[in-house]
Amino acid sequence: MGAIKRQNGLNKEKSEKLYADQQKLLAKMQREEIPVILGNLIQHPDKSFHEKGVDVRIAVEMIRFAREDRYDVAYLFSSDTDLVPAVEEVHSFGKKVVYVGIPNGQSFGLSKTSDYTILLREEDVLPFFIASETKKL
Numbered sequence: 001m002g003a004i005k006r007q008n009g010l011n012k013e014k015s016e017k018l019y020a021d022q023q024k025l026l027a028k029m030q031r032e033e034i035p036v037i038l039g040n041l042i043q044h045p046d047k048s049f050h051e052k053g054v055d056v057r058i059a060v061e062m063i064r065f066a067r068e069d070r071y072d073v074a075y076l077f078s079s080d081t082d083l084v085p086a087v088e089e090v091h092s093f094g095k096k097v098v099y100v101g102i103p104n105g106q107s108f109g110l111s112k113t114s115d116y117t118i119l120l121r122e123e124d125v126l127p128f129f130i131a132s133e134t135k136k137l
Contacts, residue, residue, distance in 0.1 A: 037061075054078075059086035066093040075100055076114065079107040087113045 029036055039054035055078070062074055063086055073096045076083065087097045087110065099114035101107060103121060111117045 055080045055082045059083055062086050062097075063089050063093075066090045066095045069093075071095065073098060073115075076110065077101075079105045079110065081107050081109040084109045084113050 026036060037057050039057060040052045041049045042052050043049050058076070058078060058080075059082075062076070062083075065071055066074070066089075074090060075098045076087070077100045079101045087099075090097055096115040097113075098116045098118060099107070099110040100118045100120060101110070103119045106117075106119060
């Protein structure tokens with residue numbers, strides 16, 4: 001994921017909310033001891049944001065960990081078809097890859113290349129966030 005930075009100006013309120021939401025997610029991941037490597041977000045002339053370099057970092061880690069025999073099955077939470085060659089390389093080490101995506105953004109390239117596909121819907125994930133928030137109370 002790309003690191004969200006705070007901005008001033010017209011988008012300050014939206015920027016603050018996105019930043020706060022990302023910080024909450026990162027804190028939850030740290031509590032679960034999930035390592036996170038952040039990429040960069042760049043703003044295009046049309047004011048939309050896109051992450052850069054994240055797919056390369058994921059590919060390198062998948063291949064490096066497969067080579068070091070640190071896993072048997074990788075769970076890939078990305079729909080970036082640029083990762084198809086990394087999945088193919090991971091297979092050369094005898095490892096399996098489970099592609100986890102969402103129905104309206106499914107990568108058919110990753111679905112075809114991976115050993116198994118899981119498509120998550122909002123109703124599949126939402127109860128975990130509600131349970132987590134209730135636990136804090």
